[in-house]
Amino acid sequence: MMIDIFNPQISVVAKGLEGKVITIYGSNNLGKTKQSTRMKKPLYLPFEKGLNAIAGVPFMPINSWGDFKKVNKQLTKNPEKAKEVYQTIIVDEVDAFSKYATRYVCDQYDVDRIKDGNDGFGLWKEYETEIWEEINKLLNVGFTVVFIAHATEDKDGKILPKGDKRVLAPVIDNSDIVLFLSSNGVDEDNKVIKSSAWLAETNKFFARSRFDYIDTYIEEFTAENLEKAVIEAIKRQEEAEGIQAVTYEEQKQKNSSEKLDYDQLMEQIIEIGTKLSEEGRLEEVNEVTEKHLGQGAKVTECTKKQTDVMSVILDDLKDLLEN
Known part of the structure; x- marks a missing residue:
């Protein structure tokens, strides 16, 4: 598509979860991994060992950043073929993801710590570039990409996703939805009650959604309820704004620019x-x-x-x- 400011594209909203980026965070045992792997056609990338109690999930062993780069290359080199098999790519979890990248950059420049490289000036730029290029490559294909993160608190006690800011920035900035999961404890029979998901920020925790009409609270967090919330939000937007949602492929075509040969x-x-x-x-x-x-x-x-x-x-x- 030729660049012509006098013939601009008009933005559109795509139906469903295809092409969406979702970050799910919270403390342990809230169903982050379990529900993510129940989303459509998943491929699980375990930067930490999250499948020990979950069977039947397609995954690629990730024991180094090099492993991830090789997997990412295969996913993005021939995306049409990859998307025949997978729709949801799950990165679990963000803090471990950054540690693998750190080790890779240190080994690349033969130093023990990022700050020791570049004659003492540090390899922060190289590290940020490495992270950004791999994330950007994955997000541009059209998978539903789910990033899983642990929770931490800032100095004021507000709950936030845990991880190096150089990794969190491109993850959070590109996320269409950031869900914070909260525990509901156990019932009278001491069985775990499914966690709840929050999709809007409060003074206690960070969360957000790009969708103005989405429910800001999902009482029972499941893969099905999350997809239902997104679909319903887009239907409400169509009714309220008089728009017509399109397929992801149609949206992708709108957002494309001139192909360079x-x-x-x-x-x-x-x-x-x-x-x-x-x-x-x-x-x-x-x-x-x-x-x-x-x-x-x-x-x-x-x-x-x-x-x-x-x-x-x-x-x-x-x-x-x-x-």
Whole structure:
């Protein structure tokens, strides 16, 4: 899809849980893992051992960040094939997830601690980039992605998801729903009562939802009740705002931008560059190239990793030709 600010896309809401990002957090034994693995077509990624009492769940053993990167690569390299088998990807849990990434970056740069790298300046940027790239890769495919986290308290006693802020930031910022689970204890027969889920922030805990019409409290937290709450919220939005919800694929198409093809870009750049050179404007062509690639650089030396930069150069060259 071509970039044209005078022909903008109109945002739409997608039905169901497909493509949604959900963070579920709370203390132990509240059903975070159990209910997540009951969602549609799950693949469980255990950064901590959460399946010891749950049978029948498809999972990939994760014993290092390298294991996760390999799994993530397979999920995202051929997403159409992966989505035939899986709809829900479960990352359990966020704090352990960050520790695996920390060890990977330390080993990558042969240091014992993140802060020891880069001649004492630390490897925080490298660590953040590593986390962001893997999370972003997973979220862009269209799975329902569930992040599970433990709970912690801040200095004022407010309950929050536990984890390194460099990991929590991209997780929470990308979450459509953050649920806080609270215990309901046991009944008169000493059987555990299913936990409740909160979807709106209070002065006691953090929670939130992007859906204005969603119930902010689910008395009995189950996979079915969570999906029902999301579906009902979207129906209410349709009725209240007069909108028509679409499928996830239709929403994805709306949010897509121009697909960049290296060979086509190179062909067009050479064609326009040649025309400008024939007009005696080679110096202007070089100015555009060096502006984006650096002094003395040539577009013909660009690699396939530089297609985004090439697309901007092409856009500038088209402007030169028109003028």
